[in-house]
Amino acid sequence: MKEEAFELSALISGYLLCTLTPQEEERLKLLLAADEERYRILEAYRAAEPTAARLSNMDSVDVDQAWHKVNNRFQTPQVVQRKNRYGWLKYAAILIAVIGVFLFYFNLNKADPGIVADITKTYQNDVLPGTQTAKLILSDGTQITLDKEKQIIGDEKGTTIVSNQGEISYGQSATNALAATKFNTLIVPKAGTYKVTLPDGSKVMLNAMSELEFPVSFADNERLVSLKGEAYFEVAKDAARPFKVKLNGSEVEVLGTHFNVSAYNQTAKTTLLEGSVKVRNGESSSILVPGKQALSDQQNIVVAKGDLDKAVAWCKGDFYFSNDALEPVLTEISRWYDLKLIYKTKIPEIHITGHVSRKAKLSEVLDMLKDVSNRSFGIEGRNLIIN
Incomplete structure (x- = not known):
């Protein structure tokens, strides 16, 4: 995104200064065709007073001094500086820089409203925390985007579905043999969370990067759902129909x-x-009693004492780390802020203890991590750099 923004700025500057080659003109047309907002940017510059006049107004700024600094960075001492020849290049470079910075932040904010400025000036940008968002896939394959806004989705095999304030509810109804064979899937992406009230009244809260598949109406002998990711369940009592999570x-x-x-x-x-x-x-x-935790896979089940505060911290809006290795800590953070982790060095063998609100911006979470890990971090868009 960054490279394309500055390429476009250079081409727009060349267009305004009438210096583009035929190949560059074709490239400009291609980039403009990809987004009509770019046409508006170009037209805004064209509609202003003539380019030459605008550039001449730059004389009020000490352009020579700024250009001298640029030359000092990119020229070797043996190169003899020419003050007057190609003098227009000074203005072209400034114009490219101005348009380039504008285009970069315009494209950044347009494409991803979750990326915001870092008010502390510590990072290139900041990232907002996740929110209530999900996608519901009905039994016929229809996909519906869910957020905080109220939606009445209608009847799904006789069951009324309502979504409002980050929660979707299935109306309780008598067992429907046809509906019991039709499944819906609730998918929560990175940087998301969502709640669902199932047809039997059971409540489920899904964490980021999670997926729950369930019937529109439960069968008369069991209540079966399938889970990928993480969820907190409050299961309605029904002795005749055990609740099962695959x-x-x-x-x-x-x-x-x-x-x-x-x-x-x-x-x-x-x-x-x-x-x-x-x-x-x-x-x-294995049978669990309150306070216990089971680790299970296809071969083994290991039961031990559980950390209840840690297990449900995410439901209460917190990150809670208790002697956790750095890599899973960063993985959990990346799910909530929709980040790509980039390690600049080998992952250190350190453990993290601490807690911070999941409502905080990414920069605030990193401040906590820096204090307890003695590591430095960088943010570039949605890339989290671990130094």
Whole structure:
């Protein structure tokens, strides 16, 4: 994006100064055709007073001194400076720079409103935290974008669906054999979170990069959903229909309880807050009581004491780290701020303890990380640089 913005600025400057070659004119046409907003930028410059007059107004600025600084950076001592010949290049360079900076920030903000200026001037830019956003895929393949605005999606096989304030609700209804065979999928992207009230009244909150598949109406013998990513469940009690969550290689079965499941990879972490759950993987099973946590995959189930505050911190709007290795900490942060992690050095063997609000801008989270990790970081767009 940055390179194209400054290429476009150079071509617009050449156009205004009538110095473009035929090949450069074709390239300018191509870039303008890609976005009509670029035409408006060009027209804004053309509609202003003549270019020559605008450039002559630059004489009020000490252009020679600025140009001398540029020459000192890029010329060797053996090059003899020519003061008058090609003097117009000074103005062209300034025009390119002015247009280039404008285009870069124009394109940056237009393409990604989550990228904002860093008021501390520490980083190239800052990044806003995630928000309530998701995509719902109906049984017929229709895709609906969800946010905070109220939407009445209508009937899905006899079930009314309403989305409002970051939560989608399925109207409770009697068991519908046809609806029980039709599945909806709620997909929460990076930098997102969303809640869903299922047809039985159970409530689920999905974290960023998570996906929940569920029937429009539950069957009369069980309530089965599939999860990828992380979710917090508050399951409605129904002794006749156990609630089951299919994970990567394992399954959680409950009757009525509160628990958190993190299944971003092949190992699922189930933490129980209330009630009881059975975790099984086909080979074996384990019963959890409140305060316990199970790590399960296709071969093993390991039960240990769980950190309840840490497990549900994300639901309460916090990052909570307790002697966590740096890499998974950064991975969790990257999911919430939609970042690409770029390591400039080998990942250090350090562990992080601390907490910070997920409502904070990225720069504030990095301030905490710098204090506890003794590392430095950089932000370039949505790239997080780890030095």
